[in-house]
Amino acid sequence: MTEQAIPSASVPATISRQELRELVRSQLEMLLEQQNFQGAKALLVPVQPVDIAEAIEGLPETMQAIGFRLLSKDEAIEVYENLDSSVQQTLIEDFKRQDVLDIVDKMSPDDRARLFDELPAKVVRRLLSQMSSQERQATALLLGYEADTAGRIMTPEYIALKETWSISRALEHIRNRADMSETVYYLYVTDSARRLTGILSLRHLVMGQPEQTIGDIMTREFVSVQTDADQEEVAQLIQRYDFLAVPVVDTEQRLVGIVTVDDVIDILEEEATEDIYALGGVQAGGDNYFQTNLLTVARKRVVWLSVLLLTNTVTTWVIRSQEAVLEQVVVLAAFIPLLIGTGGNVGAQSSTVVIRGINTQEIANRSAFTVIRREAIAGAFLGIMLGVVVTGWAYLLQGNLEVSITVGISLVAIAILASTAGAALPFLFSSIGFDPALMSAPFITTVVDVLGVLIYLNLARYVLQL
């Protein structure tokens, strides 16, 4: 890479510091303009932090934040310390700029992960505490936090204490900070390197003796999550332990924020909505559905409908291929919707309980095999109960015993098939990393419809001796 060589090799040995900085700045600006982020990142590797700071200060505002984010974590903190406090402030403003965010938004997740090192905890805190919660959401990608992770939902509005403080000093600190903090009920103890070393609750603080220090009463065994933890995991953690908040730390165990219980409630509701939508074949957007444009709505739904249509065309094709049977006994056609409809319903029941069980982790300690066998047996029970009823009803409707028995036996077979597929497919999709709620319905329908019609019409051929 030629860019990398510029500051170190291709410049004269006698270049002044000022000239070097100007060179770095102009090269950096050019590379950023070309959106050659990989090149820009490489350019900065051999340069001293103090020179990078100067170069970044000289960049146009849209480029400052991106340039800064291309630095490694260690460099970033040094460069940040070398920036003028007024430039530090400008940098924070840059992190909120929509044109900057648009650039980041266009990168692929892989690119972002490769380009952006973790931000230093100190800088994260400074940045986040000057933003509203909406701004935090918007800038989170630029900070390196992917959607639906702890980094996205955390707030920097927590109170941090030091181990050596007395209880009265801590209470004084809380009094001064309470208005700026999301919760004062959980307090976080950090060392000089911002590493989280303990937590304590306001309850413990209030119950402590005045002569005790924070180190005396804090809990050293605590639960924390990393910035890249999935938000659903964080929610389940808070739910399981009845926490009011959980601390979020970076890879070096430095405290960068907390996630509070009220956010968790919203996340759990959002996740439930997603599950329900997926089961109903609707793609959940982040937005309120009822405010979404109608064409967008139709476009989102048509994908799933088309997948199911494909399923249905296979069914149609199978029926068409068995037309010889139908031509001889047309009344057989009248029972096809009943058979595949009931099969679909049995399959939906099995997949509903299995999918919900997987998502709420109720099923976690059971083997897939046990659950599938259980559902298959339930399907057999249901098939027999319904099959008897249907056989009688079919006989009443058209008076042909062979047709009635064919319908009844087919229903039992289809119910077992449907409940087994309904229980097994969610496990399959879950194990290969797909959302079972979204994926199961079309596949269960396909299995039940296609195999169901084949079972039915072939059984008819055999029983009716066609």
Place this chain on the structure above:
Amino acid sequence: MTEQAIPSASVPATISRQELRELVRSQLEMLLEQQNFQGAKALLVPVQPVDIAEAIEGLPETMQAIGFRLLSKDEAIEVYENLDSSVQQTLIEDFKRQDVLDIVDKMSPDDRARLFDELPAKVVRRLLSQMSSQERQATALLLGYEADTAGRIMTPEYIALKETWSISRALEHIRNRADMSETVYYLYVTDSARRLTGILSLRHLVMGQPEQTIGDIMTREFVSVQTDADQEEVAQLIQRYDFLAVPVVDTEQRLVGIVTVDDVIDILEEEATEDIYALGGVQAGGDNYFQTNLLTVARKRVVWLSVLLLTNTVTTWVIRSQEAVLEQVVVLAAFIPLLIGTGGNVGAQSSTVVIRGINTQEIANRSAFTVIRREAIAGAFLGIMLGVVVTGWAYLLQGNLEVSITVGISLVAIAILASTAGAALPFLFSSIGFDPALMSAPFITTVVDVLGVLIYLNLARYVLQL
């Protein structure tokens, strides 16, 4: 009622107090044994609280709690005060007895409401604070709290303060009580009659000046719920306001408990599971599904399947009645599953978003008409998109243009019908007090299947000039 006359009229004027008490006791025991609760309630009306107390003390243990619950609220508190402290303790034990609870469990909700007045707040607190959370759940019916209400999920483990207390006295009180309290972060201020007059948070207490009183810093405007508030409403309240807890009061505004945020998370998850199960045609039990007996599972599911089967038999009957058309052009039968399948999917999408919108109250401020029209238009879009594809595909499959056009046009009509029914039926069921998640699917299926087949085969008759 002759029982009522016994203590006041049919006894000699010279009866001693002791004889009167013995009479009341024996009459009460007899009536309770006969499970004539209405008669027992009437018997006690004219008797003095001190005499009732004596009579109750003399009852067998299984009857004490029930006898006590038949008193009016005012009487109950006076009788309770007149009981020996050892009998007060026995009474609490009686409230936990399974045989007592079984008696209450057998009463109809109407009977319970008629027989059981609200318990005095003081007695509720005493009772509840000596029970584990499971015991509280079990005894809640005897206390007069129906399932899924605030009274069922509240805990008596809160800290109550007095307005006149200084901050330091309040902190001292909290230190002593913290271990027995579910939360110390919200504090409740009550007057001498246990009425809730204010709330304050530990945050405010810690931030107050030592010379201030609780009355100075407490909030007099607060949100509370009654014991009979639906648990889902309580959950939504806590969710909306980001509370950590909400106080529960009786009809006289006396504080009887609090509901905390961790319970709310569990309730919201439970309600989401219920919704998801209902959509999938599974009846949710209170228990973990995977621990339920398989026959119970099958029995619960078969009800819903039978309803849907009835739907399907109607479809079969309709197809059978149109057999003349099918006999002439057998290939028409091959497209029936495709048409009603796609219609069902379009209907499921519309009903899913509408049902979830109703349940999360996202839809609350929109008129049903607006939402239904919106869905109908979305259905038309979807129908046209899919109809074009299907027409082409049907032509490729069987080469008859008239049949292909019939299939395509039918699909458009069915999609509009399905999305309209899918949006309208949840509103209808919701407005007449049924759970839309549970009721919608069978009815949408019926409308789509039956009307869909009729549209399709009649259109075929017309287009193909059969």
